[in-house]
Amino acid sequence: MEQVPILKIGQTLFVSIQIDLQDESVIMLQEDLANKLATTGARGVIIDITGVEIVDSFIGRMLSTIGSVSRLFDAETVIVGMRPAVAITLTELGLSLSGVRTALNAEKGLEILNGKH
């Protein structure tokens, strides 16, 4: 089971998903993120999914869940780096990823977060 590293840059937590996530890794990521948000008081979360080639409803739900958890800590989540093929799949599956914003890349994601506060 791989642990996904969470980096803190200023007021933002940065998560880069490079591998295909299995169930346990996802649960661990969600827990780690919740802990980090609680201890750091970060106001924003950026999840970079450039490395994710295949997205299914499971991953979609995971991302929405992370968004909801973050909001409970008064932090906003931005998903960045979605591949075109993944975007098309999500649209076809009817997954709207409610509760999270999306941006083209980490830089734009930061702009959104900083624009907020």
Next chain:
Amino acid sequence: MDVSVTGQRMADYLREHQDKVVGRWTELVTTGVHGRISADEVRRELSELYALITRVLARADDHVAGELRATLDELSRGRARNGFTPSETALGIFTLKEAVHELIADAAGMVPEFLAFSQLIDDLGLGTFEAYSAAREQIISDQATAMLELSTPVVRLWKNIIAVPLIGTLDSARTQLVMEKLLDELVATGADHAVIDITGVPTVDTEVAQHLLKTVSAARLLGAECTISGIRPQVAQTIVSLGIEFGDIATKASLADALALALHKAGLKVVPV
């Protein structure tokens, strides 16, 4: 009478009268092509076919039937590409019967042989028709692919603003292509605004609207906002009467209006010089 013996006898007869028959066959076919192919070329093609047909009749070996089929298919495809009608190509085969018949009419007792031969020629003639159809189908399918590619460009309107002018009907295949191209372009340019112009889309019904909404959703996942432009008055009325909702997607009458909106959102203003 045993089929193979019949075939063998016919094969022998054909070999015996090869020059005369091929000559007459060439004559008939050359007349039929009306000068589009030279007599020498025709003779060469027909001689090859003649040899194969003879071998098939004589059941010379197992592969020769396949070889004959392949040679005929090649011939048919070539004719199809050069604009011959399938009838013309098939007639080219059928005239062999005529050529043989002229000769064999005098030779009594060759009826079963000729009938078997005739049946073979009929099959071959039909085969040319099939090959012709297949060739045309391939051309049509290639053209359809080319047309699909041609009609979905993605253009850059301004820094960070791209446009997709849609021309023609928007079906699921087209939508898939549009989505892929639009998203690839968004990634490549980092644009945060896309204008989808539907001036060239003749009818907008619920299916087309669904496709547009899907495309906008996908673009939003990549952080880009979309505007739909080119809503014609009649189209607007149709959309309302069908009860289609575009939700929070901005829609404008013209590409110019959409560009103005996009510039405004980007915090830009156009001023006179």
